[in-house]
Amino acid sequence: MGLPHTPIIKKFFSNKIESSRPDWGDYLLEIADIFSMFDGEELDRDLLADRFSTISGRSPYALRDVSNFRDEFGAYGTYLGLFHYKPVNGRWTILLSKSAKHFLCSTEPDVESFCRIQLAMFQYPNGAGAVLNRSLSAQANAKSDTIREIENNIRINPLRLLCRVVVSMHELSGIPLENIAIPYTTIFMLFNDDTINYTFSPSLEAIRDALFAYTHDAIPAWVQQELTNFKRNFHIMARTGIFERSSARGLILNTADIQKAYSYAKTISEMDYNFSAFEPCYAANDKNRAVTDVIKSPQWGEYYDALSLPMDVLSSLSDDVDIGDIEYYAPPIGTVEIGEQPFPALNVFEANQIRTFMPSGNRQDPYETIIRREKANREHSRILSCLACLLRLNNHEVYENTFIDLCTNTDDLTFIFEVKSNNTRNTLSQIRKAIAQLYEYRYRSGAENAILCIVLQQRPAQAWVEDYLLHDRNILMCWLVDDVRLECPTECRDLLSSIGIVE
Numbered sequence: 001m002g003l004p005h006t007p008i009i010k011k012f013f014s015n016k017i018e019s020s021r022p023d024w025g026d027y028l029l030e031i032a033d034i035f036s037m038f039d040g041e042e043l044d045r046d047l048l049a050d051r052f053s054t055i056s057g058r059s060p061y062a063l064r065d066v067s068n069f070r071d072e073f074g075a076y077g078t079y080l081g082l083f084h085y086k087p088v089n090g091r092w093t094i095l096l097s098k099s100a101k102h103f104l105c106s107t108e109p110d111v112e113s114f115c116r117i118q119l120a121m122f123q124y125p126n127g128a129g130a131v132l133n134r135s136l137s138a139q140a141n142a143k144s145d146t147i148r149e150i151e152n153n154i155r156i157n158p159l160r161l162l163c164r165v166v167v168s169m170h171e172l173s174g175i176p177l178e179n180i181a182i183p184y185t186t187i188f189m190l191f192n193d194d195t196i197n198y199t200f201s202p203s204l205e206a207i208r209d210a211l212f213a214y215t216h217d218a219i220p221a222w223v224q225q226e227l228t229n230f231k232r233n234f235h236i237m238a239r240t241g242i243f244e245r246s247s248a249r250g251l252i253l254n255t256a257d258i259q260k261a262y263s264y265a266k267t268i269s270e271m272d273y274n275f276s277a278f279e280p281c282y283a284a285n286d287k288n289r290a291v292t293d294v295i296k297s298p299q300w301g302e303y304y305d306a307l308s309l310p311m312d313v314l315s316s317l318s319d320d321v322d323i324g325d326i327e328y329y330a331p332p333i334g335t336v337e338i339g340e341q342p343f344p345a346l347n348v349f350e351a352n353q354i355r356t357f358m359p360s361g362n363r364q365d366p367y368e369t370i371i372r373r374e375k376a377n378r379e380h381s382r383i384l385s386c387l388a389c390l391l392r393l394n395n396h397e398v399y400e401n402t403f404i405d406l407c408t409n410t411d412d413l414t415f416i417f418e419v420k421s422n423n424t425r426n427t428l429s430q431i432r433k434a435i436a437q438l439y440e441y442r443y444r445s446g447a448e449n450a451i452l453c454i455v456l457q458q459r460p461a462q463a464w465v466e467d468y469l470l471h472d473r474n475i476l477m478c479w480l481v482d483d484v485r486l487e488c489p490t491e492c493r494d495l496l497s498s499i500g501i502v503e
Contacts, residue, residue, distance in 0.1 A: 002195035002210075007222050008152045009124060009191040013233035016075035020235035025111040031076055032096075032104035033378050035083045039096040043085060048094075077301065078128045081118045084301020085130070092136075098307035103318075107380070107421055107430070113318040116240040117306035120268045120317065123157045123200060125149045125278050125291075127300020138295040146291050150281050156191060157200045157274065159240065162251065163265040165190070168204040169211070170262070177258050181249035184231040185223050189214055191230075200274045240264070267316040275303045343444040346399035346407055349388050379421035379457055383480055387417060387455055387501060390486065394500030404441050405455075410499060414450040416441055421457045430456070431465060435473060451476060451495065455486070478502060 018024065034051050038044075076082040082100045085092050096105070103114035129142025165182055169175045193210055196202045234251065237243040242261045243251045254261040277299045284290035294300075306314065387406055388398045396408045406417040418438050420430040431454060438452040453476040454469065466489050469475045478488035478496060488502050496502045 002193045003189055003220055004152075004192055004194070005220070005222075007188070007192045007226055007230075008148060008154060009156065009197070010226055010230060011233060012158060012187070012191070012230055013122075013236050014075050014079040014128075015233055017079055017236065019239055025239070028076075028080075028111055028114075029104055029109055029378055032082060032100050032109075035076075035094065035096050036101070036105045038094045039083075039101075041094055043092040043094050078126070078130075079122065080115070081121070081301075081304035081306070084298060084304070086298040086301065095301070097301075097305040099305050102307060107426065110318065112239065112241045114306075115236070116242065116264060116268075117309070117314065117317045118304070119159045119236065119240060120271060121157075121273065121275075121304055121306060121309075122159065123275055124154055126275065127277075127295055127297075127304075129295045130300075136296050138292045143288070143291055143295060146278075146295065147287050150278060150287060150291065153194070153198050153282065155200045155274075156197050158191075159237070159242075160200065160268050160271060161190060161196070161202070162187070162237070162243070163269040164202065164204060165207055165211075166253065166262065166265045167269045168207040172204055172208045173211075177253055177262055178255075181246065181252050183250040184234065185219070185227060186211065186214055186250070188223055188227055188230050189219070201269075201272060242268075264317060267313065271309075271313065273309060273313075275300060277303070343446075344401040344403065346401050346404065346445075349384075349398040349400045349406060380419055382483075383419045383421065383455060383457060386480065386484065387419065387486070390501045391499060396499055403437070404445065407445075407447075407450075408499065414447045415453060415499065416445070416447065416450045417453050417455050419455045422460075423458070424461060427456070427458075427460050428462070428465070431460070431469070435469075435475065438475060453477065453492075453496070455479070459487070 019028075021027075031052075034048075037051070038048060077084050081097050082104075083094055083096050086095055087093070099114060099118060103110045103117075125146045129139040129146065131137050131139045162182065165186075166180055169180050170177060190196050190207070190210060195206055196210055234245055237251060238245055241254055242264045244254055246252050253265070277294045277297070278291070281287055281290040281294065384405055391398050391406070391408050396410070399407045404416060405419045408415050408417075416438060418434040418441075420434050422430045434454045438454070442448065442450045442452060452474075456477065456479040459479045460466070466477065469477050470489060470491050476488070476492045476495060478486045478492065478501065481487045485503070486496075486501050488496050493502060
């Protein structure tokens with residue numbers, strides 16, 4: 001057994017990212033939105049802190065006291081790769097990662113894919129510890145941790161190691177997927193076992209042998225003594241869609257879709273993409289200076305961006321639905337049984353609810369994935385809440401389901417609303433989606449005479465769009481103005497003012 005007398009690695013992940021709460025995904029989207037506002041801008045720490053301080057006053061997702069914002073949000077760059085700082089023309093600039101732009105700041109945000117792909121790249125040693133005041137320096141504690149890791153020849157990718165453990169247990173030891181469990185004590189020992197932690201991708205055979213030794217040899221006292229602090233950060237693994245936490249068993253594969261979870265684990269276990277800037281430090285005579293130079297450089301931030309991975313890896317690890325397969329695949333009639341897909345019942349709309357994408361387990365309707373992600377979009381949620389508020393102020397009950405954004409009934413009319421966040425680049429594509437969705441929802445809900453309405457973030461620049469929707473498609477439209485009210489074309493005003501959403 002290659003276990004030391006005292007542990008080298010005493011923490012699994014940062015305790016500054018409180019991802020255990022069910023609404024943390026929404027909180028992450030809030031943070032990404034704020035950093036996106038400063039993307040490419042010169043760092044202004046006071047202005048950034050002021051923006052974050054507004055979360056505590058208006059958001060149900062705030063997790064920490066305002067006084068901790070600077071410390072906490074720095075961790076989202078270092079440990080999740082949300083952003084990094086880079087000197088540009090002698091000034092420090094905030095750069096949002098491409099991965100955050102793609103997975104968190106799009107019209108269909110996907111927190112789970114972001115966490116899964118980003119954490120597949122996280123490792124020890126890493127570039128944590130850069131402190132930016134008037135000048136850039138390396139935090140003493142982070143630097144000493146990194147030097148200790150390098151002096152002990154440590155190379156660990158936590159998520160990849162866990163995935164390789166899963167593959168080893170399944171493929172070499174023949175353990176069924178549903179029976180695979182990795183106790184926290186085992187993970188702690190693997191992190192500190194010098195037959196495992198010297199390489200980012202230890203062999204499956206070495207892992208098998210280590211697991212065997214842990215069950216037959218005496219366990220060092222430090223395993224139990226230091227375990228509480230080590231295992232407190234494992235909740236981030238549940239955000240990847242690969243693992244679940246079990247108080248009795250440790251980490252187990254995600255039971256919602258265990259085959260997909262194993263597919264993700266297999267892909268990550270085979271990755272060989274590592275942060276190599278510290279490699280010269282292992283042989284350096286002056287490790288303090290060598291490590292400091294790496295921590296102070298922008299190299300970790302430049303590396304820690306999942307959109308730099310090969311496209312086949314990104315495709316395997318993201319939940320993007322292949323629309324081409326859905327639209328063009330036509331199985332022979334009579335050979336595939338088409339399951340019933342009842343349209344979900346309408347429920348009373350509730351504002352300020354958790355809307356981060358969480359799969360329902362309904363695999364019969366792949367578009368549900370897209371719809372649920374879109375509902376997690378921050379602008380989408382803001383417009384939805386504004387619309388619901390206006391309707392309720394005029395004494396209308398407001399309903400929703402997985403697909404329909406909002407629905408309301410008057411004495412003799414039913415209105416179905418589809419909300420779309422939009423900008424100058426995606427307005428037409430968003431409207432095309434909304435048209436198809438509204439027609440489908442009216443048909444599937446059985447409200448054959450329902451009035452359809454598209455609610456946009458901003459008015460379309462193309463003049464023909466309004467004429468097309470109103471006169472050719474017979475669909476009403478309106479858009480957000482000044483963040484607090486809606487406006488619409490003259491032709492829509494009578495109907496929409498009758499239910500109070502425009503003046």
